Every structure is written in C-alpha cells, then in structure tokens.
Amino acid sequence: MSGFEYVRSNGIQETLNILAKEKEDSVLVAGATNVMNDIRSRKLQNKILVDISNIGELSGITQEDGMIRIGALTTVADIAKSALLCKQAPALYQAAQVFADPSTCNYATIGGNIAHACPAADTAPPLLALDAEVEIAKKGNIRTLHINNFFLGFYSNQLDDDELIVAIRFKPQRCSAFEKIGLRSAMSIALLSVAVAVEIDQQEKVRTCAIALGAAAPRPVRASHAEAVMIGSKPTPELYAKMAEALCEDIAPNPKSARASKLYREVVGGSLLEKVFKNAIGSAIE
Numbered sequence: 001m002s003g004f005e006y007v008r009s010n011g012i013q014e015t016l017n018i019l020a021k022e023k024e025d026s027v028l029v030a031g032a033t034n035v036m037n038d039i040r041s042r043k044l045q046n047k048i049l050v051d052i053s054n055i056g057e058l059s060g061i062t063q064e065d066g067m068i069r070i071g072a073l074t075t076v077a078d079i080a081k082s083a084l085l086c087k088q089a090p091a092l093y094q095a096a097q098v099f100a101d102p103s104t105c106n107y108a109t110i111g112g113n114i115a116h117a118c119p120a121a122d123t124a125p126p127l128l129a130l131d132a133e134v135e136i137a138k139k140g141n142i143r144t145l146h147i148n149n150f151f152l153g154f155y156s157n158q159l160d161d162d163e164l165i166v167a168i169r170f171k172p173q174r175c176s177a178f179e180k181i182g183l184r185s186a187m188s189i190a191l192l193s194v195a196v197a198v199e200i201d202q203q204e205k206v207r208t209c210a211i212a213l214g215a216a217a218p219r220p221v222r223a224s225h226a227e228a229v230m231i232g233s234k235p236t237p238e239l240y241a242k243m244a245e246a247l248c249e250d251i252a253p254n255p256k257s258a259r260a261s262k263l264y265r266e267v268v269g270g271s272l273l274e275k276v277f278k279n280a281i282g283s284a285i286e
C-alpha cells in the first residue's frame with residue numbers, strides 16, 4: 001500500500017471485522033485531533049484510516065447499576081457540559097474545563113485521549129483517581145482492563161492492533177477534584193496535573209484516597225507514596241507537609257523532559273496536591 005486509504009465504519013462489529021483483517025495496517029480515527037498531527041508529521045504513513053466517528057452507540061454518558069459509563073467517542077465538550085459528571089465525578093468534569101480550545105474539545109474524544117497515552121493526557125489522572133475500568137472489544141471477545149494497567153509507558157498502551165475501546169466505567173465519586181499547571185492558565189498541555197478522589201470518615205480521617213498524576217512520569221501514574229501518608233489520618237498542615245514530601249517519590253519524569261525539571265514538578269507538586277486534596281474534601285461538604 002502507498003499513502004492512505006480511508007474507510008468509514010458505521011458500527012462496532014464492522015469496525016472489529018476491519019481491525020481483525022487489517023491489524024497493524026489500520027489506524028482508528030475518532031476526533032482525529034492527534035491522528036491529523038501524526039499524519040502531518042509523517043509519524044503515520046501507509047495506513048488504512050478507519051473512521052469510527054459516525055458510530056452513535058460509542059457515544060454518550062449514562063449511569064446504570066451504580067456505575068457511570070462514558071462511551072469512547074464521547075467528546076471532551078460533552079464531558080465539560082455534563083451535569084451528571086459535574087456532580088458525581090467532579091475530577092473528570094474539571095479536567096474537561098481546562099482541556100484545549102473549544103474547537104479541539106468539540107472533536108477530541110475520551111477514547112482517543114487515553115488511547116494516545118500521552119503522559120500529560122488530561123482525562124488520565126481523573127480516570128486513575130476514579131479507579132476506572134476500560135471496556136475493550138476485539139472480534140469475538142470483550143475484556144475489561146483497570147485503567148492503571150492500561151498505560152504501559154511513554155505514548156504506549158495495552159491495546160492490540162485489532163482492539164477498540166468501547167467505553168470507560170467508574171463508580172460515582174463526589175469527593176474528587178483535578179487541577180493542572182501549564183505554561184498558560186488554561187488550554188495548554190500540562191507541565192503537571194493532579195487528580196484526587198477521597199473519602200472522609202466520621203472522625204474526619206481519610207478512609208480512602210486515590211491520588212493520580214499527569215506529566216510526572218513517562219505514563220500517567222498513581223502517587224502511591226503520597227496516598228499512603230494520608231490514609232487513616234486526619235488532614236492537618238503537618239500531614240499535608242508529609243504528603244508533599246512523599247509526593248517527590250512519585251514524581252519521576254523523563255530526565256530529558258524539556259518542558260519542566262523534576263525539581264520544578266516536586267516544588268509545585270506539593271502545593272498543587274494540597275490544593276486539589278482540599279478541593280476534593282470541599283466538594284463533599286457543598
């Protein structure tokens with residue numbers, strides 16, 4: 001094959017059949033915000049572009065059996081205006097508010113954002129903090145992968161060439177929050193981002209706590225050292241200081257990262273995490 005071929009798929013089964021046949025010769029195209037860049041930069045060449053943007057059943061935000069389910073083709077713009085997510089998953093809702101410019105948000109999908117596996121992907125830390133599961137289909141099979149096992153490394157994930165992300169699911173988590181630091185206050189790729197989901201017990205101690213980071217390592221990660229400091233204790237200024245210290249163990253960016261140093265991320269990370277943690281607790285009180 002020379003150049004590109006274009007195929008528009010109108011259904012999940014049709015897509016899975018094409019992927020099963022063409023495997024590594026094919027590339028899924030959802031909102032195309034990353035794919036177009038890859039074509040322009042010639043990172044992608046000689047592929048069959050399988051356009052899935054028309055598949056209605058891959059789109060939408062629903063709540064069923066105690067879980068929130070977001071179809072892979074749901075756009076960031078849809079997430080940014082979802083009243084359900086605003087209330088039940090504020091971390092993801094807040095990430096969508098600071099995502100790119102409005103026209104990019106109208107095309108960018110949540111499935112494409114995680115499949116691209118950029119370490120700074122804005123939906124990744126909220127989904128990690130919310131303990132999300134990814135529904136993945138291939139011809140004749142469907143599997144579920146915890147989001148923490150989905151990201152493999154720098155721009156790399158667990159998807160096989162013949163697999164399609166169908167949806168992302170998680171339990172509602174009102175006490176969650178997200179924030180990112182970029183070179184501008186909004187619409188920029190994160191230099192560091194933090195998402196927190198927390199449960200506080202009646203003694204005001206942290207019962208459960210999930211902290212996730214973007215742009216802090218070659219892949220989006222959970223901050224297990226910082227989490228361990230908080231679980232079982234009542235948040236105090238001293239505890240927040242210990243959490244910030246522990247966070248340094250969780251920050252391990254590529255030493256060649258030109259966008260910000262490890263030291264910069266450690267210094268701003270502690271105060272950013274404290275702010276996001278307090279916002280997450282605050283959303284329980286509202």
Ligand SMILES: Cc1cc2nc3c(=O)[nH]c(=O)nc-3n(C[C@H](O)[C@H](O)[C@H](O)COP(=O)(O)OP(=O)(O)OC[C@H]3O[C@@H](n4cnc5c(N)ncnc54)[C@H](O)[C@@H]3O)c2cc1C
Nearest residue numbers: 028030031032033034035100109111112113115121122165
């Ligand atoms: C101007 C600009 C600003 C941006 N700003 C941000 C930002 O602020 N924050 C941020 O996180 N990102 C940002 N991005 C990156 C990009 O917009 C997001 O990663 C977006 O969510 C990708 O979604 P998409 O639907 O456009 O994916 P596409 O470009 O269509 O696809 C991306 C990759 O995912 C694969 N893919 C897509 N859907 C599926 C699926 N259902 N199953 C399996 N694989 C799939 C494709 O094959 C491709 O490899 C920006 C990009 C641009 C161009």
